[in-house]
Amino acid sequence: MRTAEETVRALWRSFDEGRFEAVRDLLSEDFVADWPQTRERIRGADNFIALNANYPGRWRCRVERIVVTGDEAISLVEISDPSHRLYAVSFFTFAGGRIESAREFFGDCGAPPFERGQWTERY
Amino acid sequence: MRTAEETVRALWRSFDEGRFEAVRDLLSEDFVADWPQTRERIRGADNFIALNANYPGRWRCRVERIVVTGDEAISLVEISDPSHRLYAVSFFTFAGGRIESAREFFGDCGAPPFERGQWTERY
Numbered sequence: 001m002r003t004a005e006e007t008v009r010a011l012w013r014s015f016d017e018g019r020f021e022a023v024r025d026l027l028s029e030d031f032v033a034d035w036p037q038t039r040e041r042i043r044g045a046d047n048f049i050a051l052n053a054n055y056p057g058r059w060r061c062r063v064e065r066i067v068v069t070g071d072e073a074i075s076l077v078e079i080s081d082p083s084h085r086l087y088a089v090s091f092f093t094f095a096g097g098r099i100e101s102a103r104e105f106f107g108d109c110g111a112p113p114f115e116r117g118q119w120t121e122r123y
Numbered sequence: 124m125r126t127a128e129e130t131v132r133a134l135w136r137s138f139d140e141g142r143f144e145a146v147r148d149l150l151s152e153d154f155v156a157d158w159p160q161t162r163e164r165i166r167g168a169d170n171f172i173a174l175n176a177n178y179p180g181r182w183r184c185r186v187e188r189i190v191v192t193g194d195e196a197i198s199l200v201e202i203s204d205p206s207h208r209l210y211a212v213s214f215f216t217f218a219g220g221r222i223e224s225a226r227e228f229f230g231d232c233g234a235p236p237f238e239r240g241q242w243t244e245r246y
Binding site: 111 | 157158159160161162163164165166170171173174177179188190191192195197199209210212214228229230231232233234235237239241242243244245246
């Protein structure tokens with residue numbers, strides 16, 4: 001049985017490689033994803049796979065960190081296509097070695113929203 | 124000495140109440156915050172306090188979760204003013220009972236960016 005970290009890594013590798021159907025084996029029967037920013041819920045592997053497969057663009061996924069704690073894993077992933085860059089933070093729970101739930105947050109990259117260079121450095 | 128969770132909770136409570144100067148005691152001498160989405164670095168308590176105090180708007184902060192693992196804490200916070208809502212995920216490290224670093228990600232709330240209701244439910 002995969003560890004939580006291996007399962008999360010396999011999920012993001014599949015997305016990175018555009019192999020969306022491959023995530024089916026990583027998800028439990030009653031898998032649910034919540035996207036609180038848009039108040040969207042995605043029930044079941046079929047919907048989750050179809051939504052990701054139909055997402056406009058060809059997105060690469062680079063795992064920056066996976067933190068495992070208790071029965072939960074948290075991933076921080078940089079997602080990009082040639083013209084966009086964003087970060088995803090995902091809180092995963094598990095059941096029987098598969099992902100049972102994902103609660104995901106997405107932050108777009110871009111310029112600072114107001115002039116604040118007196119307190120910050122750019123890198 | 125405060126626990127990591129207590130320290131993080133105190134930080135967000137201070138921001139929620141608009142008591143920005145109160146976070147000074149929670150931060151280590153060499154505190155640094157990174158905001159990777161804008162590639163900004165904020166060095167030192169003075170800059171971090173001033174930037175937050177001068178952030179346009181009067182933002183309320185509701186801690187949804189704090190996950191502590193090893194020498195790190197991760198907070199998930201809903202931040203809102205009357206016209207905006209966003210989530211912040213912050214990865215904190217500690218030294219001597221104070222926050223030594225924060226790596227923070229911010230995700231705005233809003234409508235789904237394309238029509239995908241065939242795979243999702245709104246809640």
